[in-house]
Amino acid sequence: MTSRERRVWRQSAATVRSQREYGAGFRWLEIDVPADVTPPVAGQFVQLLLPPPSPVLLPRPMSIAGVRRRGARRTLEFLYAPVGAGTRALAALEPGAPVLLTGPLGRGYPLEEPGTPVLVAGGRGVAPLLMAADALASRRRAPVFLFGARDRSLLVGLADARTRLAACGGTLRVATDDGSRGHAGSVVGLLDALAPKLGPRIVIHACGPHGMLGALARWAIAHDVRAHLAMESVMACGTGVCRGCPLPRSAEARQRALAEGAAAAALRGNPEWAMCCTDGPVFEARDLDWDRVA
Amino acid sequence: MSGPAVRRPIAPARVDLAVRIGALDLRNPVLTASGTFGYGDEYAHVVDLRAIGGVVTKTVTVHPRPGNPPPRVAETAAGMLNSIGLENVGLERFRSEKLPRLRELAATVIASVGGETPEELETLLGALGGEDGVGAFELNFSCPNVAAGGARYWAEPARLESTLKRLRKLTSRPIVAKLSPDVTDIRETARACEAGGADALTCVNTFVGMAVDLERMTSRLGRATGGVSGPAVKPLALARCHEAAHAVRIPVVGSGGIASGRDALEFVAAGATAVQVGTATFSEPGAAARIVTEMRAWLAAHGIADVNDLRGAFTAPAAQGGSEVRP
Numbered sequence: 262m263t264s265r266e267r268r269v270w271r272q273s274a275a276t277v278r279s280q281r282e283y284g285a286g287f288r289w290l291e292i293d294v295p296a297d298v299t300p301p302v303a304g305q306f307v308q309l310l311l312p313p314p315s316p317v318l319l320p321r322p323m324s325i326a327g328v329r330r331r332g333a334r335r336t337l338e339f340l341y342a343p344v345g346a347g348t349r350a351l352a353a354l355e356p357g358a359p360v361l362l363t364g365p366l367g368r369g370y371p372l373e374e375p376g377t378p379v380l381v382a383g384g385r386g387v388a389p390l391l392m393a394a395d396a397l398a399s400r401r402r403a404p405v406f407l408f409g410a411r412d413r414s415l416l417v418g419l420a421d422a423r424t425r426l427a428a429c430g431g432t433l434r435v436a437t438d439d440g441s442r443g444h445a446g447s448v449v450g451l452l453d454a455l456a457p458k459l460g461p462r463i464v465i466h467a468c469g470p471h472g473m474l475g476a477l478a479r480w481a482i483a484h485d486v487r488a489h490l491a492m493e494s495v496m497a498c499g500t501g502v503c504r505g506c507p508l509p510r511s512a513e514a515r516q517r518a519l520a521e522g523a524a525a526a527a528l529r530g531n532p533e534w535a536m537c538c539t540d541g542p543v544f545e546a547r548d549l550d551w552d553r554v555a
Numbered sequence: 556m557s558g559p560a561v562r563r564p565i566a567p568a569r570v571d572l573a574v575r576i577g578a579l580d581l582r583n584p585v586l587t588a589s590g591t592f593g594y595g596d597e598y599a600h601v602v603d604l605r606a607i608g609g610v611v612t613k614t615v616t617v618h619p620r621p622g623n624p625p626p627r628v629a630e631t632a633a634g635m636l637n638s639i640g641l642e643n644v645g646l647e648r649f650r651s652e653k654l655p656r657l658r659e660l661a662a663t664v665i666a667s668v669g670g671e672t673p674e675e676l677e678t679l680l681g682a683l684g685g686e687d688g689v690g691a692f693e694l695n696f697s698c699p700n701v702a703a704g705g706a707r708y709w710a711e712p713a714r715l716e717s718t719l720k721r722l723r724k725l726t727s728r729p730i731v732a733k734l735s736p737d738v739t740d741i742r743e744t745a746r747a748c749e750a751g752g753a754d755a756l757t758c759v760n761t762f763v764g765m766a767v768d769l770e771r772m773t774s775r776l777g778r779a780t781g782g783v784s785g786p787a788v789k790p791l792a793l794a795r796c797h798e799a800a801h802a803v804r805i806p807v808v809g810s811g812g813i814a815s816g817r818d819a820l821e822f823v824a825a826g827a828t829a830v831q832v833g834t835a836t837f838s839e840p841g842a843a844a845r846i847v848t849e850m851r852a853w854l855a856a857h858g859i860a861d862v863n864d865l866r867g868a869f870t871a872p873a874a875q876g877g878s879e880v881r882p
Contacts, residue, residue, distance in 0.1 A: 271601050272840055310838050318785055319630050320838055361839065497628045497635060498837040502593035502613075504642045505628035530644040533621030555625060 383469020409448025562858025719751025816849020
């Protein structure tokens with residue numbers, strides 16, 4: 262197993278530390294977890310189960326936006342929008358409320374990959390990239406952070422991104438579809454315009470709507486750049502057993518695994534579908550069939 | 556045990572939870588349902604597999620199956636729909652990769668097998684019937700999510716009986732037939748399995764269900780229908796289990812929405828010898844082990860030293876219009 266894939270998740274009794282409005286209908290949530298919870302890698306997620314009586318049955322997968330040490334405990338941070346029954350109930354939890362937290366789950370960003378890190382966020386996809394910026398800053402690496410949204414009101418977390426980048430000498434560039442702030446157009450268009458100035462080798466770490474990630478993946482493949490993209494899916498277990506969160510593998514991923522003579526291991530038994538929870542949620546652009554990603 | 560007999564509480568450690576499914580001894584009655592616990596080792600680092608009765612593995616088919624298109628899961632009121640479609644690695648890789656791992660598992664293993672035809676099931680049991688590491692087989696006669704060889708195909712009593720007679724010759728291990736609830740009369744499929752030589756029944760698999768995405772005017776799943784599981788189906792499953800248990804002499808394994816020790820004991824009281832925990836594991840990986848502890852505590856508090864003494868203790872109200880069950 263690599264550093265990205267450590268089967269060291271567990272389910273822990275955790276406590277809501279605080280949550281607050283974060284702008285544009287989003288909320289910033291902090292949850293205290295026991296110190297023996299494995300420190301997560303940026304791009305990993307947790308399954309959050311609400312205390313009874315809960316309006317929902319299944320835990321909700323939540324991307325981790327940050328991690329802080331607080332003495333004997335650790336605090337995990339999340340950015341979310343209350344849009345469904347589960348997240349609305351989550352928004353109503355007061356400090357001190359108990360939750361069950363399973364994690365950290367999945368494979369995160371391979372931030373150790375060489376090259377200038379380019380973090381590309383679309384809307385609320387900013388969450389894991391705030392954590393990635395933290396991790397890169399602690400390694401004294403300065404990323405380029407490209408932040409896109411439909412309009413400037415949806416650039417949630419912009420101030421936090423700026424703070425993190427100031428700490429490591431990184432740069433921030435913004436794109437909005439309506440031109441209300443920064444580059445007018447998509448964040449992929451912004452990347453295309455900036456790429457010649459970013460040095461001989463870049464590596465992309467991104468999260469956002471699947472449409473944006475598909476456009477980014479196509480750009481990366483066309484420009485021979487590696488891109489690691491955090492995907493979303495409806496999930497049940499989050500741990501690989503229910504096989505409920507498939508994403509379509511690319512023909513190239515299948516061929517590569519066959520060529521390496523390790524098809525079984527590399528594809529985990531399913532040449533057709535990857536599981537978002539355990540094969541991802543972070544996938545390299547060439548591993549998925551973007552024409553079939555919903 | 557009839558009526559509200561009051562017994563003195565006993566120490567939980569004195570409660571005997573061991574049960575038998577045919578020739579298979581289980582240290583306690585709680586199994587993990589097929590398709591909800593992988594091959595056991597996925598959860599071995601968070602669940603003490605010695606604390607549960609056994610693991611029923613993901614259904615294996617002759618050929619690998621990639622599974623259904625997404626979405627494969629959708630939450631519904633107090634339950635969920637799934638349309639996984641029997642994704643599995645197929646017989647060859649089950650033997651070469653999964654079986655060696657199952658032999659290492661600190662748990663009794665019941666291997667779930669599924670086939671589109673009687674011949675496919677013969678191939679599977681012919682290949683696996685004598686393998687070490689498998690304590691029993693569960694025949695998945697009830698998957699609601701495949702185009703061929705699913706719950707509807709296997710809802711024919713004559714087909715179940717003749718198939719089981721052929722399979723019976725291929726293994727000395729106990730054979731458990733997992734039945735669909737979506738039949739007119741589960742007693743007919745239950746009796747057919749018993750007549751064919753099944754050692755036990757699992758009652759029940761998921762119920763066929765639907766959820767419509769009104770905005771897109773299509774299914775919330777990748778197919779029109781899926782299987783419903785979770786607390787929503789517990790009363791439905793309990794009634795099917797009760798009915799089947801009173802129609803046959805072989806043990807019945809109750810399944811459907813079990814999330815607590817009390818849930819499990821309701822199935823035992825209704826006639827089940829053992830139970831399976833499925834959807835609850837998705838929320839709480841340690842659910843099956845917790846349920847064992849809760850069963851033990853309830854039995855101890857009620858002075859019942861052997862879980863087998865509770866089996867079938869439920870009596871239907873005697874008044875007219877009470878139980879329709881006729882043994």
